[in-house]
Amino acid sequence: MEPRGSSGVGSGNSGTYTPEIAESLRFEEEIQSLIDPSFDASSAAGGSFTALLGLPANQAVELLHHPGPGEPPASAATDTLRLPFGCSSTFVERAARFSVFATDDSPASSSGGGLSPGLKAEPPDSDSPPTLPAPAGKPRRPSKRKECEKSKAKAVAKKSKSAEENTSAAKPAAEENTSGDKLPYVHVRARRGQATDSHSLAERARREKINARMKLLQELVPGCSKITGTALVLDEIINHVQSLQRQVEFLSMKLAAVNPRIDFSGLDHILSAECGPLAVASGCGGGASDPAMWASDTAASTGGIRRMPAPPQIWHLDVVHPQQSSTVWENNGVAHPHFLLSPATSLVGYDPASSVPLNSNRLKTEL
Amino acid sequence: MQVPNSFKLALLKQMLLGFQLSAVSSNSMSFHERKNAIKLSADAAMVFARGSTRWTRGLVSSLSKNRNNDGLLRGILGKKYERLSLPCCNSWKIPRSRKILKRCLGLCSRRKKATGPQHDVESSRTLARRLAKKRIQVLKKLLPGGESMEGFSLLDQTLDYAVSLKAQVDIMRRLLKISKASNLNK
Numbered sequence: 001m002e003p004r005g006s007s008g009v010g011s012g013n014s015g016t017y018t019p020e021i022a023e024s025l026r027f028e029e030e031i032q033s034l035i036d037p038s039f040d041a042s043s044a045a046g047g048s049f050t051a052l053l054g055l056p057a058n059q060a061v062e063l064l065h066h067p068g069p070g071e072p073p074a075s076a077a078t079d080t081l082r083l084p085f086g087c088s089s090t091f092v093e094r095a096a097r098f099s100v101f102a103t104d105d106s107p108a109s110s111s112g113g114g115l116s117p118g119l120k121a122e123p124p125d126s127d128s129p130p131t132l133p134a135p136a137g138k139p140r141r142p143s144k145r146k147e148c149e150k151s152k153a154k155a156v157a158k159k160s161k162s163a164e165e166n167t168s169a170a171k172p173a174a175e176e177n178t179s180g181d182k183l184p185y186v187h188v189r190a191r192r193g194q195a196t197d198s199h200s201l202a203e204r205a206r207r208e209k210i211n212a213r214m215k216l217l218q219e220l221v222p223g224c225s226k227i228t229g230t231a232l233v234l235d236e237i238i239n240h241v242q243s244l245q246r247q248v249e250f251l252s253m254k255l256a257a258v259n260p261r262i263d264f265s266g267l268d269h270i271l272s273a274e275c276g277p278l279a280v281a282s283g284c285g286g287g288a289s290d291p292a293m294w295a296s297d298t299a300a301s302t303g304g305i306r307r308m309p310a311p312p313q314i315w316h317l318d319v320v321h322p323q324q325s326s327t328v329w330e331n332n333g334v335a336h337p338h339f340l341l342s343p344a345t346s347l348v349g350y351d352p353a354s355s356v357p358l359n360s361n362r363l364k365t366e367l
Numbered sequence: 368m369q370v371p372n373s374f375k376l377a378l379l380k381q382m383l384l385g386f387q388l389s390a391v392s393s394n395s396m397s398f399h400e401r402k403n404a405i406k407l408s409a410d411a412a413m414v415f416a417r418g419s420t421r422w423t424r425g426l427v428s429s430l431s432k433n434r435n436n437d438g439l440l441r442g443i444l445g446k447k448y449e450r451l452s453l454p455c456c457n458s459w460k461i462p463r464s465r466k467i468l469k470r471c472l473g474l475c476s477r478r479k480k481a482t483g484p485q486h487d488v489e490s491s492r493t494l495a496r497r498l499a500k501k502r503i504q505v506l507k508k509l510l511p512g513g514e515s516m517e518g519f520s521l522l523d524q525t526l527d528y529a530v531s532l533k534a535q536v537d538i539m540r541r542l543l544k545i546s547k548a549s550n551l552n553k
Contacts (some may be wrong), residue, residue, distance in 0.1 A: 176381055180427055206518075207521065209519050210518060210522060213519060213522040213523055214522065215527065216413055216526055217522065217526055217529070220443050220526065220530065221529075229495070230495065230502075231495060231498035231499045231501075231502055232500035234503065234506065235502060236508055237525060237529070238502060238505050238509060241506075241510070241525065241532065242509065244529065244532040244533060245532065247536045248409060248410075248532065249406065249541065250537060251539040251540060251543060252402050252405040252406040252409060254543055255402075255518075255543055255546070256391070256398055256401040256402035256405050256541065257398070258543065258546045258547060258550065281459060294431075338469075
């Protein structure tokens with residue numbers, strides 16, 4: 001079940017926080033790898049607004065986590081950033097801290113002035129998760145504004161999936177690859193030596209299949225469709241299956257308690273007549289009913305059977321027991337013709353089986 | 368419900384056949400024997416009605432481990448019994464080879480992780496994966512024949528099994544209701 005977790009990440013379960021964290025942690029590694037290699041000033045200064053959004057995040061993470069070695073490029077970053085923006089360092093810090101920034105540009109830029117200064121003086125944030133989602137969220141969200149978001153997302157998904165399969169050898173390769181990228185969204189580029197497109201397609205297809213099954217299971221289990229997250233859904237499924245198994249045990253126990261007084265042989269015979277020939281080990285429980293009684297009931301019953309009663313009817317077992325005396329029939333049978341509904345259909349469902357009226361005559365005569 | 372009526376019908380029929388064969392109605396059995404016979408009939412009927420799937424085969428193999436059940440199983444399943452007891456295409460080799468593969472992959476990834484970047488905070492993705500893995504192990508134990516299944520097939524069979532179980536419970540409930548009603552009438 002290796003891709004399971006990654007499938008959650010890759011397919012973007014927006015409801016949970018974990019994909020963001022996962023993405024951000026991935027992102028952090030790549031940012032660290034980008035510290036020394038080229039900072040492309042031209043791309044920072046130029047490009048679209050969203051490009052500017054992307055870069056500050058990169059630099060902000062750098063600054064936060066590696067204040068020492070990151071200073072020269074950081075200063076360069078802030079210098080260039082001061083060009084487009086008036087208060088870049090605070091802006092950068094704000095950008096790094098608040099993921100909302102990416103979705104809502106104006107408040108962020110306006111609030112940039114009110115931030116505490118001295119980004120470099122700030123100690124590296126030891127608590128990585130809170131800050132990391134911010135930079136991770138930001139580059140992803142601006143990327144969504146771009147046209148090629150799908151391919152980026154796919155590449156990101158591929159990346160996240162292949163994260164644990166990464167060798168250390170792949171990382172320098174990734175550095176080279178990503179550093180050569182002129183676009184600011186370096187993190188979405190596919191790594192070298194990783195799965196080719198055909199593989200990723202197969203993986204994606206497999207993940208889709210698994211997700212489809214999970215959805216079906218979610219629909220099956222009541223109250224499961226609101227739950228997000230594979231582990232919780234699996235929890236529910238397990239509980240459901242366990243409860244069903246326990247119910248079977250319980251019901252068999254109850255049937256055992258009830259059973260000695262019930263003769264199921266008659267039932268079985270009726271079902272065999274209903275469903276076709278069945279090799280019944282023991283013959284039908286003898287007893288001949290009054291044929292006249294049957295004949296009078298037949299006409300009434302065929303009409304009754306065509307009427308499907310809405311509430312679940314408990315058909316009288318009197319129907320089943322051939323040993324029942326005709327007196328019982330007089331009491332029950334005539335008054336309620338619809339109780340002569342085929343026991344099979346009433347037990348099983350409300351199929352308007354067309355064969356039922358035909359069989360009913362046969363049933364009656366056999367019994 | 369996703370279960371066709373023919374399934375339920377076959378289920379009921381075979382269950383009743385099983386009751387007959389095991390003579391649950393007679394007074395000669397103890398309570399536990401009767402309960403076990405009923406449960407066995409119900410399971411065998413479910414297998415019969417469903418046909419040949421991985422979980423049915425697993426269920427048949429686990430049921431037939433008990434020698435006492437043989438007669439009843441054969442009676443209910445008839446010809447299908449032989450077909451269902453066949454090990455499905457190296458069913459024992461597959462889990463073994465998977466275990467070997469997983470062990471190798473685990474060792475390799477562990478070696479890589481030792482040399483790779485160290486994180487104080489465990490990646491949430493791996494955490495989610497570990498949780499899901501635990502659940503999957505539990506599910507494998509639940510599902511008959513689930514040990515040899517992986518990933519997609521596990522989920523698929525779980526779905527199938529859950530639907531069949533639901534139908535089985537439904538039929539048993541109705542049977543119970545009927546028998547109770549007939550008791551009242553007597």
